[in-house]
Amino acid sequence: MSPPSSAKSPRLQATLNLPQIVALYIGSVIGSGILLVPGLTAEMAGPASIVAWLLMSVLVIPMAITMGLLAAKHPSSGGVSHFVRLAYGRKAGQLVGWFFLLSVPIGGPVVAVTGAQYVGVLLHWGDLQTYAAASLILIIPLVMNVFGLHLAGSVQTIVITLIVAILLLAIVAGMPHASSANFTPFMPRGAMSVFQAAGLMFWCFIGWEAVTHLSAEFVDPRKNAIRGVLWSAGIVSALYFAVAFMTIATHSYGGAGSAAALSVLVQRSLGPVGGWIVAVTAIFICFAAFNAYASAGSRIAYAMAQAGEAPKWLGTLHRKYNTPIGGLAFVAVGIAFSMAALLFKTVSLSQLIALPNATFMATYIGGCLAGTRLLRDTRVGRSSSWISLVVTLGLYPFLGWPALYPLAIGILFMLWSRRRSLSARHSGRPPMRPPQ
Template identity: 30%
Template sequence: MTQTKMPSLRRGLRLREAVALGVGGTIGGGIFVLVGEGASAAGPGVLVAFALAFVASLAIALPYAELSCRFPLAGGGYAMTRAVLGDHWGFFMGWAFWGGYLFISGYVTVGFGGYLAGLTGLPPVAGSVLLIATSTVINLGGVTLSGRWQNIVILLGIAMLVVFAIAGIVTLRPTAITPFFPAGIAGVGAATLVTFLAFGGFDMVAAAGEEVVDPRRNLPRAIILTLLLVLGLYLAVALATVGALPAGELTGQAPLAAAARQVMGPAGGTLMTVASLLTTAATANAVLIVTSRISYAMARDRLLPGPLARVSASTRVPWVAIAVNGALFAVVAAVVSIPLAAKIGGFLYVLHFVFPLVVLIVVRRRATTDEAGFQVPLAKVVVPVAFLACAGLFVASGTTGLAGGTLWLAAGAVCYGIKRYFS
């Protein structure tokens, strides 16, 4: 019996769209939602937490960039892990990757709902569901449409953030950021996990690797550019934020709007609310892209139910995976709080980076003739630092992150066992 060949994904993301995907997946939930959580843990010391999180992210991103050249496939780190370590480890890496972003979608979409509620009075959950529905429709329209929308939204959001950062820094009083370490080193450590999530996004580019034009050249450039572009913006915005309000007043669902209102008056609050809506919407769009591609890739490899691998013949996107993940986003938004989503999502997100680090070691020891277009500089230093960073971030996720992450992995073990038994 002749099988109908499944349509392949379309390479529609150039360097500009790939960077917009990474930056969009980074700055929305990161700065608009998590800056308040980080400030509540460390006070002004959250600036140091951002710097430490950047170092950890860079150490992890460099190996990811090399592997993305070697394996420019849908599913990113999952595809890399399965290709080198096989189905068993590939499944658990993909399951952790998928679960991490599902929980991350919670604080992104709930954050959007909180900002929209402040502007319109619409209940936060209703706003979250509205965003999810819109992102799902845009993604179903094709990766090129989604990438172009990402470009426009991110440029507008960044411009508004820059205006707030300049205004906040110009009016900053030194007494507003003293004491700098009110919770000591422990507070900075706790904030580092949260701020590490704020740098999450560079791996989204690799997850869409099968849709990136000239991946060996553009994937590593997009990954590294994503981190460099957001670092300066984060530090400037975080400084303006903690200088505007005490940490205790930044724990609501719209912390930057409250800070901008303090610095620039009611117009500033409105400006920052609009900026937050744009960038958290871009993040939700990026997270939907990555989760749908992970589940699509796993289904294509027969590790998840087959319908998730269906690709639209017209738009060439995994439409079933997009629809299913959109529905899961709505469930998470309705039942999970921002702190809980950050801790569980953080644990799983960090875990998924451990697998590609092992993969890089294995690939290099095999000494394949297929050289990557990009190679990690000082790999004997960078890779151990990346492992240490992951270990530290595991500790920072606490018992809540460990318990929630373990439950998700246990559910994955059950699903994998059932799938293997009936296949």
């Protein structure tokens, strides 16, 4: 019998059924990666990249199950950092938080430039025009966040619908132009390129942790969390594989076109109109994605600063709107450096995307490690966690030099923590503890 409502504090209602859970997972996983990665991996490994797509489509299932089980068993808005904190302690959880925070200033420009390139290909823009458009995609959400505005949930739902519709359009539009001749030579750059492509593909399969903060609102979470990730993993994998297959079968990649392969694919049947449909959708997708990144990153910075896990200035709030301008300023400065590096060709887009890809992969390694402890009481959880951990660790070295980025963050985090502890010891104050 339920206690009277007056006897308990208000609780979130369990209103999310299986179809809604599946839609949420699909929307969290499919994003800007589908606009960029199929073309880049095809250029990187040739037709053999389809092997990597097939491999990742299968191996992503235990990863999704691991995150789904963790969400069902330990629902929290802290996501993977919360799971890691439970399994390995406060500092390990803090480090995972830093992984996410230092991904945003690099991942944001990757998302924005990807969207701008889809318009640039149609209008034959040069670098300055493309990066000016990308800057608008970044600046507008940052300004919106200063005023405390966010994209409505209904708009995000429209984005999900548009993404799936465009992917289906691209698959159907490419069919008349597919040719088996485009699969030869099959492995022009050797077997190693296939593993390198698989590492880059990880960018497309992140997001399973994003829905964990809603797990308290799942109807029958222990059952529907697993069903939700299985259905969504199957749908996401099928869509990605189909788009990647058609990109290769129609040879819709190569040179500057690799970064806008989806547009090239659709234009083969629909012409410029199809290109504009994809371009407008790409801008919308990338804008919505960065709005979410900027909002989450700035608020994580604020929460970490408040808990004494980050420099105090990151916790600065706007006097009037009470929004985390310290975190937004950090994101903005980081974005400026990343955009400059891209504009002056210090790094390429495919090289830059590898940095946040590495931190996300490190985050998932932490989540899988947490799963081996927190899910060891169930055979499915234990097996999924270990399979995901082995696969992620196996792919990690193929990231190349970007694999050092999370390691550098870890070293800086340890140095900062040690300096803060020494400072607190000399001042006679105990180090701040995060709220429980």
